[in-house]
Amino acid sequence: MRKLNITLIYNNKNFLEFINSSNIIRSYNNTVYSYIEEIDSNSYKSLFQEIKDTGSWFYFNTPFENKSYLAFGNLFENETEKISRHEFSADIRIPTFFGGAMFPIPRKTDLWSDFKTEEWFVPEFILMKYESKYFLTTNLNDSLLNIPDVSNRLSRRLKELTEAVERNEKHTELNSGQVDYNTWRMQIDAALDQIKSGYVDKVVLARYLVKTLKKEAEVSQIILNLEERYPDCYIYLWRRKGSLFFGASPEKFISIRESKLSIDALAGSAKRGKDKNEDEEIAEALLNDSKNLFEHNAVLSYILDRIKDYASDIKHPERPRIKKLRNIQHLWTPVTAVINKEVPAGDLTKRLFPTPAVCGLPKERALGLIKKLETFDRGLYSGILGWKDAEGNAELTVSIRSGLLRNNFVYLFAGCGIVDGSDSKEEFKETELKLKPILNLFYS
Ligand SMILES: C=C(O[C@@H]1C=C(C(=O)O)C=C[C@H]1O)C(=O)O
Structure with a gap:
């Protein structure tokens, strides 16, 4: 060494x-x-x-x-x-x-x-x-x-x-199997029934995948690869006891500097094009797609509603922008505001978390549906991660595009917003795009 x-x-x-x-x-x-x-x-x-x-x-x-x-x-x-x-x-x-x-x-x-x-x-x-x-x-x-x-x-x-530790090679998966397409389709159909009946407007359903690692994960390599491939994303790794949770997230949950607040509304997705022209066509279609705009606006209107009593000078572009990542592009509306002095930062976090980008609308009903339909524990996936200080400043990301390394397994997670008009096959493809950042680190 x-x-x-x-x-x-x-x-x-x-x-x-x-x-x-x-x-x-x-x-x-x-x-x-x-x-x-x-x-x-x-x-x-x-x-x-x-x-x-x-x-x-x-x-x-x-x-x-x-x-x-x-x-x-x-x-x-x-x-x-x-x-x-x-x-x-x-x-x-x-x-x-x-x-x-x-x-x-x-x-x-x-x-x-x-x-x-x-x-x-x-x-x-x-x-x-x-x-x-x-x-x-x-x-x-x-x-x-x-x-x-x-x-x-x-x-x-x-x-x-x-210092590397010797590992006992015999391990069993803690959460065996994966959410395959058939299970996924049944879950999406159940969610669509609830949307059609008017019980919820949007619910975000996620799936997971477990893979056996062929060799010991090289942490410095994971960091370097994520930073190189996702230069505009938050890169995070949290090691605790025998687990390493990590990922590259494009989504800001909240950023507070003195009284300046900024939050991302990020929802609505499409693949990247094979060349510049196709990529622009896909982006243009995404910007005009009513299903994706509905998914996106559910997040934006929720954020605006949740901060309105706590902040002034709230600003955001009228139409969403496009955030381009290596494998996927998203509808994105950055929101900025000035926080009223008397509000503790923790209160804002509690009011906002989790947003309809990872949960749904109305929030409590969507949470209930996720609890009922998903068959695995999300844990830190789709949670929040980052730093705070004693003066109320904070930088937190939504912990998506993530994996969990535990023993010789890597668990990967990805979800997508389900609204009226969602199609289980298309949404499955979308989860595959979202699983790629982590999957490619180990199996490319
Ligand atoms: C839930 C995830 O991503 C969220 C869902 C999106 C969507 O449904 O279009 C887009 C970005 C994220 O807010 C995920 O990556 O697992």
Whole structure:
């Protein structure tokens, strides 16, 4: 294994100054003291090449901001309300909490037992890449440590991330089989009956696939491939206990910076064309297709309705735009607004989640139908994932186009919005397009 230099980066003088200043302001419980230092790119890159499917860590890349985070170690868990923060470096903002929430249906199996229904944790360390600069954040709590202690702890954590573990080769699938076309058709027909009777306007049904991995997954390769192939998507990987949940999502759930809010309405899909002309024809047809526009508008009108009491200056383009990805294109309406000062960010998340892009309309009825018709646990698939800070800022994605690695299996998930006029064969094809980003990582 290459030697990792990151253990040596602490600048003694700055760190001591930080400890002293932290001692002065030290008066609350649950305070996070964040020491941020720039590190050299080689340390970061060498760690990245060595990262394994072991330990507990969280990786989140928001390419449109040129920022990625690798968070590891656990200082606090689920204490969002109580934590205040003292940062040493004022120039650069670092998120406080990383984590996410599952799609809100109680689980029937053990597939997701390595994750919690909802978790927001304060990591011990965060490696951040911002444009061409690299930073290490060390988070400390009230039992402040000295430099050798912190360095040792960092070395231990890095070892956990980079050391491969021997695996027992005998495993059984936790959720055997898959949703094949016949099962899918019956589910879509049942949903269409409910739509025709007027019980729901839209419901998003998903299917899953299980594949055996032929060899150990190479995590650094997964990250590199996803980042290269999906340069406009959120790239996320969350490793916890024996599971790795990961994906490349085109969908922003919510982004909050001070009072600026932005949300994606993303729904309505079509394949990519074989050449530029065909691609444009397909996009044009999608922009004028009443079924897809209905699916899309269900999401947009829901978002506008849910934020109207919390925000002002709500803006969005009059007609949807097209978001093009490698295998698929979508109808997309970006919504921006200014949040009323008195609203906590968590309230907005609760009001919006899950949107009709992954659930349906009316929400509670669609949730009931999904619970009744789907035969697997969605878990973190179609949940939310990302970061928040103690000041109410947040960057969360809808965790779609995702897979779960567990033992020697990869579980893949994809869904689509069902509305009046949906056809089970076409929707099945659409799920295949949506499964591709993950499937191609292992079987191309
Ligand atoms: C549910 C998924 O995607 C969602 C459903 C879409 C649709 O039905 O057209 C499009 C984008 C996403 O909001 C998925 O990828 O699994």
